[in-house]
Amino acid sequence: MKKATLLFSLVISIILLVSFHKKVISTYSIPDKRAHHEMVYDEAGKSIVMISGSTALNGGQSFKFFNDIWSYRNSQWSMVANSGNERSGIRMAYDSKRQKIFSYGGYNGNGSLGDLRMLEGNEWKIISDIPEMKAAESGFVYDIERNKLIAFGGSAGRGQVNNTTWEWDGTVWAKFKGSGPDGRQAFAMVYDSKRMRTVLFGGMGTNPKQKYGDTWEYDGKNWTKVSDNGPGPRTGSGYTYDSKRGMLILFGGDNANGETQNDTWGWNGKEWKKLSESGPSARVMGYMAYDKDRDRTVLFGGRPSWPNDANDTWEWDGTKWNEVKF
Numbered sequence: 001m002k003k004a005t006l007l008f009s010l011v012i013s014i015i016l017l018v019s020f021h022k023k024v025i026s027t028y029s030i031p032d033k034r035a036h037h038e039m040v041y042d043e044a045g046k047s048i049v050m051i052s053g054s055t056a057l058n059g060g061q062s063f064k065f066f067n068d069i070w071s072y073r074n075s076q077w078s079m080v081a082n083s084g085n086e087r088s089g090i091r092m093a094y095d096s097k098r099q100k101i102f103s104y105g106g107y108n109g110n111g112s113l114g115d116l117r118m119l120e121g122n123e124w125k126i127i128s129d130i131p132e133m134k135a136a137e138s139g140f141v142y143d144i145e146r147n148k149l150i151a152f153g154g155s156a157g158r159g160q161v162n163n164t165t166w167e168w169d170g171t172v173w174a175k176f177k178g179s180g181p182d183g184r185q186a187f188a189m190v191y192d193s194k195r196m197r198t199v200l201f202g203g204m205g206t207n208p209k210q211k212y213g214d215t216w217e218y219d220g221k222n223w224t225k226v227s228d229n230g231p232g233p234r235t236g237s238g239y240t241y242d243s244k245r246g247m248l249i250l251f252g253g254d255n256a257n258g259e260t261q262n263d264t265w266g267w268n269g270k271e272w273k274k275l276s277e278s279g280p281s282a283r284v285m286g287y288m289a290y291d292k293d294r295d296r297t298v299l300f301g302g303r304p305s306w307p308n309d310a311n312d313t314w315e316w317d318g319t320k321w322n323e324v325k326f
Contacts, residue, residue: 030077030326031070033309034301036088036107036137039240039289044099047073048289048298049080049119052106054088056307065109069122072291072298075315075324084124087113089136089155093191096144098170102127104151107136112156116149116168130173135162139189145196146220152200155185159206165218180223181216188239192217194246195269201250204235211235211256215267230272231265232256236284240297242266243290245318249297251279252286260284260304264316279321280314288316 037053050070054063065086071078090106101119105112114133117124138154149168156162163183165176187203198218204211211233217226231237237253248267254260262282264275280286286302297316303309313324 029079031068031300031311032066033311034066035285035303035309037066037287037301038090038092038103039287039298039300040092040094040101041289041291042101043094043096043292045071046293047071048291049092049101050300051092051103052087052090055309060307063109077313077326081122083122084117091138091140093140093142093149095142095149097147102142102149104140105133105135105138105154112136112154128173133166133173137185138162139187139200141189141191141198143191143198143220144193150191150198150218152180152189153184153187153203161185161206165223178222180218181214182212184212186235187212188237188248188250190239190241190248192241192246192248192269193243197269199248199267201239201248201267202231202234202237202253208258211254213256215272227272230267231263234261238286238288238299238302240288240290242297242318243292244295249288249290249316251288251299252283252302254284264321276321279316280312280323283310
């Protein structure tokens with residue numbers, strides 16, 4: 001009887017130890033190397049959420065796509081779930097009135113997608129799927145003043161870029177009938193909550209040689225070009241909106257000559273200012289999100305050089321970059 005009790009206790013101890021070990025692995029793991037991913041700040045959960053992306057394998061002969069959901073809180077990554085189909089080039093926006101994360105479009109290895117999804121209980125729920133809206137590496141933001149999701153541009157397929165603007169009012173999508181920026185993909189687009197404007201910068205046209213360095217703003221009535229100055233033609237930059245400083249933060253990307261950069265810039269609604277020339281190594285798609293609770297811009301991964309991706313994490317405090325070591 002005593003031997004049976006001792007054996008039972010030993011089994012329970014092993015189960016608890018294994019469970020604890022699994023929990024530690026889950027809590028302190030780091031996302032795989034990747035590019036074409038997406039990050040957004042979850043105000044309700046007070047954490048940065050990162051999803052999807054892809055990475056090259058076998059020297060670029062094949063690709064791995066992701067459908068994972070990660071949470072970054074207090075300088076630690078945690079794996080949350082796998083949900084939805086694997087895709088890259090997706091865009092996310094946080095709806096602060098509904099307190100929900102939405103995703104738009106992307107690329108699944110076969111073609112661009114045109115669906116709008118909402119994250120509920122770590123599962124993606126498809127809200128709409130419109131073939132005309134197929135786009136990867138588009139622009140997608142939440143306009144809190146007008147309570148609408150805004151989508152612009154992106155790639156509908158190889159050599160194809162969209163130049164349409166769409167607005168979702170919580171029920172249906174409507175196409176903006178006015179003119180706007182030239183069609184493009186891989187650009188920066190954020191919502192400036194201080195000035196109540198959607199801000200767009202840079203991007204690529206139908207081929208890698210067609211790069212833009214213009215800055216546009218959209219108020220729901222008109223798109224207006226506001227600058228041709230600043231970082232210069234740039235594609236695949238990391239970007240986010242720093243709500244404390246009222247500034248679009250831009251990092252890296254490829255310039256007009258195809259040279260990968262590691263500079264940091266800020267747009268305050270009036271002018272561009274170079275903020276730093278040091279920090280993370282030069283890369284494209286070093287995507288970012290601004291943590292309002294901690295006042296930090298967080299950058300993860302990206303592509304320093306083809307076909308090599310990274311999975312390092314950096315934080316920008318408004319003055320300098322610091323790498324987070326795990």
